[in-house]
Amino acid sequence: MILYNYFRSSASHRVRIALNIKGLEYEYRPVHLLNNGGEQHGEEYTKLNPSHEVPTLVHKGRAIGQSMAILDYLERIQPTPPLFPQDPYERAVVVQACEIMNSGIQPILNLRVLGELEKRYSADANSKTEWIQHWMKYGLTALETFLQRHAGTYCFGNEVTAADCFLVPQLVSGERFKVPLANYPTLNRVRANCEKLEAFIKASPLRQPDTPPTT
Amino acid sequence: MILYNYFRSSASHRVRIALNIKGLEYEYRPVHLLNNGGEQHGEEYTKLNPSHEVPTLVHKGRAIGQSMAILDYLERIQPTPPLFPQDPYERAVVVQACEIMNSGIQPILNLRVLGELEKRYSADANSKTEWIQHWMKYGLTALETFLQRHAGTYCFGNEVTAADCFLVPQLVSGERFKVPLANYPTLNRVRANCEKLEAFIKASPLRQPDTPPTT
Numbered sequence: 001m002i003l004y005n006y007f008r009s010s011a012s013h014r015v016r017i018a019l020n021i022k023g024l025e026y027e028y029r030p031v032h033l034l035n036n037g038g039e040q041h042g043e044e045y046t047k048l049n050p051s052h053e054v055p056t057l058v059h060k061g062r063a064i065g066q067s068m069a070i071l072d073y074l075e076r077i078q079p080t081p082p083l084f085p086q087d088p089y090e091r092a093v094v095v096q097a098c099e100i101m102n103s104g105i106q107p108i109l110n111l112r113v114l115g116e117l118e119k120r121y122s123a124d125a126n127s128k129t130e131w132i133q134h135w136m137k138y139g140l141t142a143l144e145t146f147l148q149r150h151a152g153t154y155c156f157g158n159e160v161t162a163a164d165c166f167l168v169p170q171l172v173s174g175e176r177f178k179v180p181l182a183n184y185p186t187l188n189r190v191r192a193n194c195e196k197l198e199a200f201i202k203a204s205p206l207r208q209p210d211t212p213p214t215t
Numbered sequence: 216m217i218l219y220n221y222f223r224s225s226a227s228h229r230v231r232i233a234l235n236i237k238g239l240e241y242e243y244r245p246v247h248l249l250n251n252g253g254e255q256h257g258e259e260y261t262k263l264n265p266s267h268e269v270p271t272l273v274h275k276g277r278a279i280g281q282s283m284a285i286l287d288y289l290e291r292i293q294p295t296p297p298l299f300p301q302d303p304y305e306r307a308v309v310v311q312a313c314e315i316m317n318s319g320i321q322p323i324l325n326l327r328v329l330g331e332l333e334k335r336y337s338a339d340a341n342s343k344t345e346w347i348q349h350w351m352k353y354g355l356t357a358l359e360t361f362l363q364r365h366a367g368t369y370c371f372g373n374e375v376t377a378a379d380c381f382l383v384p385q386l387v388s389g390e391r392f393k394v395p396l397a398n399y400p401t402l403n404r405v406r407a408n409c410e411k412l413e414a415f416i417k418a419s420p421l422r423q424p425d426t427p428p429t430t
Contacts, residue, residue: 076303088291095284121336
């Protein structure tokens with residue numbers, strides 16, 4: 001398996017955690033989102049991922065983009081340990097938690113959206129940070145309410161699920177943009193529990209082959 | 216089953232199509248996204264959906280939000296006709312197509328994002344329409360490239376899948392915002408084939424209980 005990804009991309013981070021939980025070995029191929037005008041826009045990479053996004057997983061010569069699709073695929077080819085509960089409703093709870101982050105938070109604050117805010121509305125660095133903080137707070141508030149009903153040691157009960165693969169990168173990203181995180185006690189508790197696990201430690205943006213030495 | 220939804224919401228539209236394909240009866244409960252400051256922000260509704268979003272499906276007294284989670288749930292409780300292929304890679308292709316719309320396009324142009332553009336950057340109606348058109352073009356261009364490899368009669372081969380439940384609402388929304396759609400021959404062909412099917416016809420935003428007579 002080859003994972004095209006970027007140390008700091010939260011969608012990449014999710015997939016690294018999932019691969020580690022599943023115990024799947026992979027080759028790390030960095031795609032730098034800023035250098036050379038963004039390597040995700042290169043001709044060869046765009047053949048693998050027409051959305052110009054990381055991550056892309058290549059397995060048996062076939063490319064899969066979108067972190068939700070990749071996690072779903074990993075669950076099928078390597079069912080244990082599971083990332084999703086078997087019961088349909090419990091599974092839906094986990095998917096909903098993932099999507100509160102996957103579609104509810106992250107797309108609104110990715111690099112290309114920030115670029116358009118600058119281009120169209122002359123948004124400066126402060127204004128872009130406020131934009132990020134606003135949407136992160138909005139989504140994390142919903143997630144805290146939602147997970148208070150479902151979380152135990154982890155996002156859903158006491159077993160690690162896909163929701164945890166999404167939560168930790170989201171909070172790491174929140175810290176980076178100085179989002180006040182104290183208001184989310186459930187999320188913080190779950191994060192602390194996750195970060196004791198080797199699968200999460202190894203996947204950290206601070207420890208990847210393309211992490212700059214100064215990070 | 217009860218579906219809290221809004222005639223014009225594309226995420227609601229996706230779920231209506233899926234329910235119709237599965238042949239599942241449901242009670243339609245309208246949630247008006249603009250009246251009364253947005254009924255999705257009401258106290259009772261927020262208990263069902265802490266993200267203040269439509270749609271929400273309630274089944275056996277339990278609420279599920281996020282269209283991807285709802286479609287996944289419907290697939291589990293009513294496996295036929297299937298909305299996802301069985302093969303792991305083929306399934307991933309369908310999930311990726313859904314996510315190109317679910318996380319790649321729609322979150323960036325929803326009502327609350329447009330509201331923030333107005334509030335923070337004084338974006339006027341024209342500017343907001345240009346924002347919508349920009350992101351729709353970006354995402355649909357990726358989707359056209361992606362589906363040229365996979366589409367037949369429908370998005371994935373010759374059977375209807377979840378990707379079709381996402382595609383038709385996306386293009387209906389594109390038309391509404393006057394996005395030039397001629398550049399997407401694969402998407403247009405698939406849409407035309409879908410719109411011959413009763414499940415899609417019945418789910419149209421033009422035919423719902425809360426559709427205004429002037430629409």
